[in-house]
Amino acid sequence: MKILIDNGHGSNTPGKCSPDKSLREFAYAREIAGMVVDDLKSKGYDAERLVPETTDIPLAERARRVNEWCGKLGTQNVILVSIHCNAAGNGSWMSAGGWCAYTSPGQTKADLLATDLYSAADVALAKYREVFPVLQAKGDYGSVQKPIRTDYSDGDPDYEARFYILVKTKCPAVLTESLFQDNKADVAFLLSDEGKKAITQLHVEGIVKYLKSGVK
Ligand SMILES: [Zn+2]
Structure with a gap:
């Protein structure tokens, strides 16, 4: 099983950062992707980053790389997780989080992988979930915001979208939005050592849970 970890965007992608520029999505996603890959490797899994380059690699090329692995190993022996941070606005601090x-x-099998990532997120983000309502009461998050965002309209927790990297790749593929880069409280958590550890852990544990479930 080849585990491909994609890190969104590149150093030349405009926007895609916190309003105070302390968090840049491409750099953060790469840092997390690197730690996820290292952790999976240390556990004996065959993991690698899809985009080792720091510049943005077009989505068509990203999908081509994934599908090349699918052709080599068989679609059932490859999974893809693409790591991103969410944004609610266009350059100013917003109140969405989670x-x-x-x-x-x-x-598809991707829905099972996503559900395992959600279970892992519940555990890895326990502290974040605990503090969320306290920060919400202070106004850091809007009143309808939730620490784990779900869409159960089709019976499982993940959202569904025709994102290029999800529909043009042949293997099970999940795109994660790890908190909001334009929410002050989320950015503080993301940039903390505890936050980086939690975001890394949720990806690693979710992937391991999926692989151990024998779905493949
Ligand atoms: Zn992104």
């Missing part, structure tokens, strides 16, 4: 994952529309 973690979520996306799959392509319809039920």
